Amino acid sequence: MQSVSSKLFRSVRSMLGGSRFPRLSEFARKNHNFGAAVSALSPVPQRRRVDQAIIENVNRVATERDYELLTSLLDTLRPFLNPDQSADARDFWDALVADCRAIAEDRLVRGEMNSLWGVTPIVNLSAWVAADRALGVNARSLVFTTYHTSSNFDFVCSEIQARLVAERGGDWFLFRWLMLIWAVANFDFFHLYNDRGIIEPAGGYGSPRFGIAVREMEIYRRAGKRLYTYAYGADHRTREKNLALGKWNFCSECPNPGVYCVCDDAGGTAMLSVIREYSTAVVAHGLAMKLIPGARNVPYLTVDVQKFSPRRSWSQRDGKLVVGHFPNHGYFKGTKYLQSAIQALQAEGHAVELLQLSGKPHNEILEAMQTVDVLVDQLISGSFGLTAVEAMASGCPVICYLHDGVAVADREACPVIEANPDTIREVLHQLISDRTRLSEAGAAGPEYVRKNYSVEALGAHLADLYVATADLPRPLKATLAERAKALNS
Template sequence: MEQRPRLRPGRRLSFHADHRLPHPRLTTPWGRSRRMRRVLRGATHVAVDGFLPVYGRVGRSDLGEDVPLLSRQGLRVALISHGTDLRDPDAHIQRNPFSYYATAPREWVDLARGLARRHRTIAADLGVPLFVSTPDLLLDAPWASWLPVSIAVSDWWTPRPALTAARPPTVLHRPSRTVPPIKGTQIIDPVLRDLAARGRIRYLAPETVAHAAMPELVAGADIVVDQILTGSYGVAAVEAMAAARLVIGYVDPPTRALMPDQPPIVDAPPDRFAAVMEEILADPAAYADIAAAGPAFVARWHDGTAAAEALRPFLDGSIVTT
């Protein structure tokens, strides 16, 4: 197994922003409200991300108060959800026998259950458009619209095709989080370490990687193991598909049934992960076409075009907020 040098994480994600707000602890509610009014001056639409309060402090304020205020200011409001902020743990366990909620710490699951229930109630009561960034969340909020995650596709392009070299394939697994263990690393890592010890694969398992370093790391891999417990897929899988890497994950049948186009992801639920790896290693060339299909799928759904189309009814007013 190869482990690249530990990189200093720093700020893993950094994006341009026209306005930056100080941490709520560094300002008073009055000061934050005044600053937000200045930021929103001239705006016509507000998309509230992750159910975070617009004017108040996290944990002390309620969007149920903020959204009517924004509407009275003449702003059209929508909500955007990304996962645990909306997902029902009990429903997830019921449809997915490998659900990470079944093995995660009970305290964390209880907190997630209560928060998600509260957010679903807020979203339903407010009557504003709700967008979800992963398709499985449509099972928790059927009235929502899928807003596909978007990436800078050109950042991930690499000329080297996957699974074509004579040497053992290089496999990368770098979960964005390991606590709680929602990606299945506790199952994935021992299998990959064993394969690496037997010379079957070259295993990349960096401890900490800044996001800016990920395109190079992914380009050096043939296979990217994403997650095998969530039943859906997220940004890491999209980035690997954009690089035409073979993505191993698990998109459960109810989620696949919702999708208009099937993602080129090899399903490897926990009870079959080791077997799937053996199947791939026995005939890697047979999986090269699946890897090669990734960029076209990303171009259709994750380069920003599909997201813009999903937002269009909200932006042009054909979806009327209440």
């Protein structure tokens, strides 16, 4: 990580000659306490270089996860890290934000784009970063926790944060402010899920658990950053809106309303409204387009198709039909209806078997896709997820329930075999009797994903998004348009 980061951070080190952060340097001269902090952290104390004392040390913490350096920074900069704690802290952030705004403008004029993706550790975050990089963007991912399913991210701060929590309690909140310094100094495009950003605690303006911190969004705006917000599920799903979608929906089988998602309609509406106010653009796809007002539809269930080897042949045998089903939360996927359907078919003497896996590492799920005849993604929520896209990319046929009008890419060409709890037994019975439909769906999947959900497809969509919303210099817009054209070819 250190080698790739050196390229990313080079622009900050070379900015503005000897005064890369002139306003912050002026603050160090005027504020005795901050000046003393700069001296204490400078490699050469008598030179008192703000960029070396603050920015380069913060960069080292991010890239090397140096715990001793981190605690030194926290102790030395403690009075200045949270802008809400004092007038001095606000002055520090005012100076930093002004300098970062100037640096961001200079980078864009020179045609340089640095983006940060995070911080919820969704498995396909790496594919989003790859799509940005395909446009020539210096893109990185940042997470503070990881799930057992994947930890393939650029900056992973889970271990150093856990140590802080264990040894220094609430200092992990200040650590997040330190990471925000790192982020605004080095990146100009921020791609975050609705649930949270770098600063904690999240929420508090409609939901007690979900929502990017308002102070963080304010800093992005003042620093001239572009903020793009995305939906993954729990971060926008409200109960009454979902129940109104029809008989089958994500909330119809929820065992504990209020526990897993935003749920509260009034609170969720308020939260999304505030986020929309600060966002350069609100982005959604699939079912989220029905639930998030004013969102732009970008197909971001992205996979790197180069990592998939589609099957050369599909199930034509007369033997047992092996049905795969890989839910993390079965009650959100209609698992019990699938189990009931298969048990009924087995009782009738049909050769059908269910392979159900939950909570397994990502690579095990991908391997299992190669062993089943068909994947049932979900039967009640109304749109497919990343697992279905991965299955299609690998040539595995997919069964899924799709709401009328759900905003999936190229619905007419979508090879998903549709079913819901009322029809799943009959659909499986037909597939047991005639495997032709499976062959057709499996064969169509890889090309459908390549055109609509590949890294290259998302890269072209991101180029369009930037050009339409980011207020970029004209030469940079032209460059992005050319790169998008190449990705579409």
